Amino acid sequence: MSDRVWEMSIEQRESLIKAAFEAKQQTYSPYSKFPVGAALMAADGRIFKGANIENASYGGTICAERTAIVKAVSEGTRSFVALAVVTDVPSTISPCGMCRQVIREFCAQDMPILLIPGDYPKPPGHDSEGKPGIIAGGIKETSIGELLPDSFGPEHLDLPRTGGGK
Amino acid sequence: MSDRVWEMSIEQRESLIKAAFEAKQQTYSPYSKFPVGAALMAADGRIFKGANIENASYGGTICAERTAIVKAVSEGTRSFVALAVVTDVPSTISPCGMCRQVIREFCAQDMPILLIPGDYPKPPGHDSEGKPGIIAGGIKETSIGELLPDSFGPEHLDLPRTGGGK
Amino acid sequence: MSDRVWEMSIEQRESLIKAAFEAKQQTYSPYSKFPVGAALMAADGRIFKGANIENASYGGTICAERTAIVKAVSEGTRSFVALAVVTDVPSTISPCGMCRQVIREFCAQDMPILLIPGDYPKPPGHDSEGKPGIIAGGIKETSIGELLPDSFGPEHLDLPRTGGGK
Amino acid sequence: MSDRVWEMSIEQRESLIKAAFEAKQQTYSPYSKFPVGAALMAADGRIFKGANIENASYGGTICAERTAIVKAVSEGTRSFVALAVVTDVPSTISPCGMCRQVIREFCAQDMPILLIPGDYPKPPGHDSEGKPGIIAGGIKETSIGELLPDSFGPEHLDLPRTGGGK
Ligand SMILES: [Zn+2]
Ligand SMILES: [Zn+2]
Ligand SMILES: [Zn+2]
Ligand SMILES: [Zn+2]
Numbered sequence: 001m002s003d004r005v006w007e008m009s010i011e012q013r014e015s016l017i018k019a020a021f022e023a024k025q026q027t028y029s030p031y032s033k034f035p036v037g038a039a040l041m042a043a044d045g046r047i048f049k050g051a052n053i054e055n056a057s058y059g060g061t062i063c064a065e066r067t068a069i070v071k072a073v074s075e076g077t078r079s080f081v082a083l084a085v086v087t088d089v090p091s092t093i094s095p096c097g098m099c100r101q102v103i104r105e106f107c108a109q110d111m112p113i114l115l116i117p118g119d120y121p122k123p124p125g126h127d128s129e130g131k132p133g134i135i136a137g138g139i140k141e142t143s144i145g146e147l148l149p150d151s152f153g154p155e156h157l158d159l160p161r162t163g164g165g166k
Numbered sequence: 167m168s169d170r171v172w173e174m175s176i177e178q179r180e181s182l183i184k185a186a187f188e189a190k191q192q193t194y195s196p197y198s199k200f201p202v203g204a205a206l207m208a209a210d211g212r213i214f215k216g217a218n219i220e221n222a223s224y225g226g227t228i229c230a231e232r233t234a235i236v237k238a239v240s241e242g243t244r245s246f247v248a249l250a251v252v253t254d255v256p257s258t259i260s261p262c263g264m265c266r267q268v269i270r271e272f273c274a275q276d277m278p279i280l281l282i283p284g285d286y287p288k289p290p291g292h293d294s295e296g297k298p299g300i301i302a303g304g305i306k307e308t309s310i311g312e313l314l315p316d317s318f319g320p321e322h323l324d325l326p327r328t329g330g331g332k
Numbered sequence: 333m334s335d336r337v338w339e340m341s342i343e344q345r346e347s348l349i350k351a352a353f354e355a356k357q358q359t360y361s362p363y364s365k366f367p368v369g370a371a372l373m374a375a376d377g378r379i380f381k382g383a384n385i386e387n388a389s390y391g392g393t394i395c396a397e398r399t400a401i402v403k404a405v406s407e408g409t410r411s412f413v414a415l416a417v418v419t420d421v422p423s424t425i426s427p428c429g430m431c432r433q434v435i436r437e438f439c440a441q442d443m444p445i446l447l448i449p450g451d452y453p454k455p456p457g458h459d460s461e462g463k464p465g466i467i468a469g470g471i472k473e474t475s476i477g478e479l480l481p482d483s484f485g486p487e488h489l490d491l492p493r494t495g496g497g498k
Numbered sequence: 499m500s501d502r503v504w505e506m507s508i509e510q511r512e513s514l515i516k517a518a519f520e521a522k523q524q525t526y527s528p529y530s531k532f533p534v535g536a537a538l539m540a541a542d543g544r545i546f547k548g549a550n551i552e553n554a555s556y557g558g559t560i561c562a563e564r565t566a567i568v569k570a571v572s573e574g575t576r577s578f579v580a581l582a583v584v585t586d587v588p589s590t591i592s593p594c595g596m597c598r599q600v601i602r603e604f605c606a607q608d609m610p611i612l613l614i615p616g617d618y619p620k621p622p623g624h625d626s627e628g629k630p631g632i633i634a635g636g637i638k639e640t641s642i643g644e645l646l647p648d649s650f651g652p653e654h655l656d657l658p659r660t661g662g663g664k
Contacts, residue, residue, distance in 0.1 A: 096389030236394050422660050
């Protein structure tokens, strides 16, 4: 068991969620019309906000989660304690595989990832209540360990190689 | 429960594994020096081979799995029954998040994904024997449902949006 | 001046253009609804066809030109003599920057890149006639040297570094 | 001729160059070992700093220029007046095609892009002096119009389509 304490205070959690909603307002998503906001909390309490930034050549699109991460890393921060993601959809939406891979490079396996419903907070008695991982207000709490199991990461590039195989 | 029968014949499985090793020989990986081969079997039995094709601007790299998929799709095939992936590493190596996202677009949640150790077939009594998902020869059998749980996909782009949130 | 002879026969040129139109039919572009086809001729005369293959996470999209290139390279071919690109738009459409970067890795600076109007062949007297680079039928002939001037490529990664700067 | 005045003051130019060098210090480039820094000046004088952030799955890499852009856009800024890019190489290094495509989405064709040599300022009489585009200190001044001629952009997605072609 880890000694690491992921517990954020209620205030910190609310700040992070609020930041994700604010981040979403800066979306540049004229092609998908699917705004996404992400907020990444660093170990020192700073919050980095990201939105999805699309491109006419769709492959040039950078998602909200990756925007938040490159922003933080380029500011010299590589130690993170939580990520929150929100869209305009009332259900919780999970990061894409590309973002999961970039999260994997910088975040601990069990760092909390909070998927926020677009109509947060959901009232008591809402549809998803009691489902696995659903916490207060309809948030789904997960982690990169759960979202990208058996992941590929930096350590694999250093593994000894065999010329072998048939 | 699905009626779909994923069972390949032993001959088909061996052909697919052989194709993944062959595919790896065409790698263009001067930067990572980490060759990867992938082989994708279509519903009609055709096998599409992919290798990782890197770029001096690293972000331009396209992995073996994605190469195999775009190859097949661009040939008019969108119905797949199995994917095999192999590297030069003696342990099994999992697809990156980007490839998982692209696999997600085209393959069924439970389509077999075979991760082949670089020294396949491992002899009886090898290290990973008996571990979860490990089958004969040291292969790890998995699926995109397992590798990209709670995934983001085409259906999410069509969800009703709320202007809401706080 | 180069000794290399880029001249294709008229038959080869027509085959390549025809292949680009065929390639476009295999597009998977439910998000942009902007089908693109590409055809890449190898030194041995083989033609590799690519279409744009999009993803629900837009950044996972791989364009037609890149599909054609990874297809060819993964088949063991790295020597190319011409690329043709076509869309459904009546004017010629240029490759995006990402594709230019991938073309740069594998193709000569002066290899012909033929941008085909979607209504090819345009009749004599059409609008773009006489414009720079426009040849018979409304095709625009260009090259990666023209499309990606002062490019970044493999040789730059090997340049000596300075710890310097202020 | 445009009314836009791209002229930065000498102080602004020096601030931007200094910011690019500072940005480079935050590089996460364990794979290429090729640090890059970028600094983007907004119309309101704010400077956004980006570094290249690589990934174990090389295709997940985001360059310095793109980091700077998504950072600025996600902060609500989409109007830019200059970009500076620097590496550890004593010669000037150009943005990759992917970055050019993302720059294209947000920056004017003639916005100054300053490529800074890693050993800036070069002394009078240096090698590249007098070469096209080279200005004081060995800087190469260019623009996205020059770096990505005949580019693909947002306006092309709206062009009328023909079902046509042969
Ligand atoms: Zn994403
Ligand atoms: Zn991959
Ligand atoms: Zn492209
Ligand atoms: Zn770049």
